[in-house]
Amino acid sequence: MTDAAPRPTLEAVAARAGVSRATVSRVVNGGDGVRAPLVERVQRAVDELGYVPNRAARSLVTRRHDAVAVVIAEPETRVFADPFFALQLRGISKELTAHDNQLVLLLTEGRDDHTRVGRYLAGGHVDGALVFSLHLDDPLPGLIRRAGVPTVFGGRPGWRDDDERAAVYVDSDNRGGARDAVRHLAGLGRTRIAHITGPLDQTSAADRLAGYRDVMADGDPALVAEGDFTPAGGERAMRDLLDRCPDVDAVFAANDLTASGALRVLRERGRRVPDDVAVIGFDDMLPLAEQTEPPLTTVRQPIEEMGRLMARLLLGSLRHGDARAGGGGGGGGGEGTEPPTGVVLPTTLIRRDSA
Amino acid sequence: MTDAAPRPTLEAVAARAGVSRATVSRVVNGGDGVRAPLVERVQRAVDELGYVPNRAARSLVTRRHDAVAVVIAEPETRVFADPFFALQLRGISKELTAHDNQLVLLLTEGRDDHTRVGRYLAGGHVDGALVFSLHLDDPLPGLIRRAGVPTVFGGRPGWRDDDERAAVYVDSDNRGGARDAVRHLAGLGRTRIAHITGPLDQTSAADRLAGYRDVMADGDPALVAEGDFTPAGGERAMRDLLDRCPDVDAVFAANDLTASGALRVLRERGRRVPDDVAVIGFDDMLPLAEQTEPPLTTVRQPIEEMGRLMARLLLGSLRHGDARAGGGGGGGGGEGTEPPTGVVLPTTLIRRDSA
Incomplete structure (x- = not known):
């Protein structure tokens, strides 16, 4: 029914190279103990025949798949609508590609x-997982823990302290960056500073x-409106804020997409x-932040770099696992060594025209 | 180093349910020949312990992974910038989810x-593959054929006739839709009708x-300018066309993104x-086609439905493979049965204000 031709076998490679099956097998699995001229001869035969080693069988021995799953706990409509994910994926993809690891994106x-x-994670198809956009009551972390694959999280998971201390994650300094933004607004002499939040079941928003x-310790609670990291959410919240507090003179929006919606409503009004x-x-999401009207003052977080770093930490941990356990894949809490805490990257205030 | 707790074993489930290992194993693998009350008891224990069956081992028996790869032969920057892919993925995702199959997106x-x-495809991680956006000289189809996984292509592959006849693909009537568009422009009395193409190493563009x-059999070749399915490519091509043929009175753009770029340049000039x-x-890409200035007349192709249909054809072929070979996964040319040709969906001209 479908397009499939017979696959060249190990035997065919051995015959073409004029060596034994065992030699081909050793070369394909890393070449240990095979003389260089033989390795070359086998590799030439592999190339000529287009032989693809049976990784399923091979991975039963090496326990490595050279593949890393990326799990984004958002519907794929959001994943594709929010450039944040594209940027982090770009960072991850570059890093994995540089180490010849396949990026396997699992959509839900x-x-x-x-x-x-x-x-799927438990099924032995990937060596590890990078997991994003967890919501606080998400069953996914538990499922991943049971799957037993080494995992690095994007963003502080926000679990009970003990679990979180055992988790590896990469985050930016969301709280410090927010403080910088609000202090900057206060420094401009603004006194009625509003905040449009993200979805508060995510730690980045919280x-x-x-x-x-x-900064606004004794601020008016009416100045906080809930958004959802989308332009439409920013529009809704800005309308509410203007109705509730017509004297609002500044807005700190939880991300650039939210700010773009707020700007649209302010212009309308x-x-x-x-x-x-x-x-x-x-975020400092480009080109958006430069193309809003007026161009947006914002808190920059290094999104692509965060993706790269997540991938780097995971690959490092897989290598480490190899060295210790000769097999990797099993994860393990690293008994006897200091449990790694989250890596939190600094943010920078980028001044354009909107504040 | 990373976050992993011990995984509940088959033995633990057996102990909790008060049944034998063999019973648990039979229930987990489909429940054949196990009495209903026992099935329920085992399932309760599975839920309580959060047991995840070892699919790697299981799939060695059933040869099914309940996972389908989607391969898009474009850099991930294009995948995320072009809403076409998001729409097809949405269709695929809905169909796979409805059949409890995991969508595994492989980025390159x-x-x-x-x-x-x-x-990765050859490694026994997926039951089949959906492959998009092939370019004519692409090594990927050969690699996929060697990997031996059942495959459905998005768009006519454009290979030599024999290979293509053996391939299953879903496409829209690109040629007929283009004819409708150009005939509509001619019907408006336009005589200097230009075409901005897509990348001509893709069959959809060709x-x-x-x-x-x-329609324009003896048209002026200077009226054809090459684009690349992006707004920037549409801008470049439209500038060239205006410089070369200032008397141009109509443009058929190869997709809506291209048309949006052309509209921008026309307004500028x-x-x-x-x-x-x-x-x-x-395409009739929404909301884009309604939000251009003026709203865009366009040739609609059912993008999301094409994704669904691709997934449906693949899943059907996998079930078919099961019934015939008791294992599926192997693909096979379907000797003795009529080789399926491509499925080509009709297009519709959608009239808005731009023509």
Whole structure:
């Protein structure tokens, strides 16, 4: 029914190279103990025949698949609509490609699919996983833990302290960056500084709200409106804020997409930015942040670099696992060594015209 | 080093359910020959312990992974920038999810990565593959054929006749749709009808050009400019066309992204659309096609439905393989049965304001 031709066998390679099956097998599995001229001869035969070693069988021995799963716990409509994921994937993809590891992106339609994702991870198809965009009540971390694959998380997971201390994650300084943004607005003389949050079941959004509150300790609670990291959410929240607090003179939006929605509503309502209302975003998502009207002052986090670093930490841990256990893949808590904490990267305030 | 807890074993499930290992094993592998109350008891224990069956071992028996790879032969920057892929993935994802199959998206940075993709496909991690956006000189189809996994292609592959006849693919009527567009422009009384192509090493672009030529058989070759399915490519080509043929009075753009770039340049140069220059796109990509200025007349192809259909054909072929060979996964040419040809879906001209 489908397009499949017979696959060249190990025997065919051995015959073409004029060596034994065992020699081909040793070369294909790393070449240990085979003389260089023989290795070359086998590799030529492999290339000529287009032989693809049976990795399923091979990985039963080496326990390595040279593949890393990326799991994004969002419906694929969001994954493709938010450039944040594309940027992190670019960083991950570059790093994995540089180490000849295959990026395996596991998409989910919704929470019901997480069991299936856990099953795939447990199924011996990847050496490790990079997991993003967890929500606080997500069953996915538990499923991943049971799957027993080494994992690095994108963003602080936000679990109970003990579990979190055992988790490896890469995050940016969401709270510190938010503080910088709100202090900058206060420094401009603004006193009615609002915050449009992200979805508060994600630590990135919760931490940015905490940073806002660090500076606005006794602020008016009516100045906080909940958004969802999308432009439409930013529009809704900005409308609510203007209705509730018409004297608002500054907005710290939880990300640039949210800020772009807020800017649209401010323009509609005839408020000048930054004269009447100053606006700051978070991310420094390009080209968006330069193309808003006016160009957006924002808190830069190194998104692509975070992706690279996640991949680097995972690959390092897999190599480490190899060296210790001769097999990798099993993960293991690293008994006797200091459990690694999260890596938190600094943010930078980027001044453009909106604040 | 990383976050991994011990995984509950088959033995633990057997102990909890008060049944033998063999019973648990039979239930986990489909429940054949186990009495209903026992099945329930085992399933409760599985749920309580969060047991995940070892699919690697299981798939050695059943030869099924309940996972399908999607391979897009474009750098991930294009995959995320072009809503076409997001839409097809949505269709695929819905269909696979409905059949509890995991969508495994394999990203590639460039052509050098295709060997690695072939390796992953051959490695026994997926039951089949859906492959998109092939370029004519692409090594990927050969690698996939060698990997021996059942495959459905998105778009006519464009190989030598014999190979193509053996391939299963889903396409839309690119040539017929292009003819409709150009005939519509001619029906408006336009005589200097230009075409901005897509990348001509892809059959979708080549077929749309062929449809344009069907109608403009003795047209001025200077009216054809090469684009690349991106807005930037549409801008470049439109500038060239205006410089070369200032009397151009209509443009058929190979896709909506290209048309959006062409519209921008026409506006810059002070040409009114459709009065001075009528413009038609291809795709009916929403919301883009409704939000261009003016809203875009275009040739609709059912992108999401094409994704669904690809997934449906592949899953059907996998079931078919099961029934015939008791194992599936091996593909096989279907000797003695009629080789399936491509499925070509009709297109529709959608009239808005640009032509």
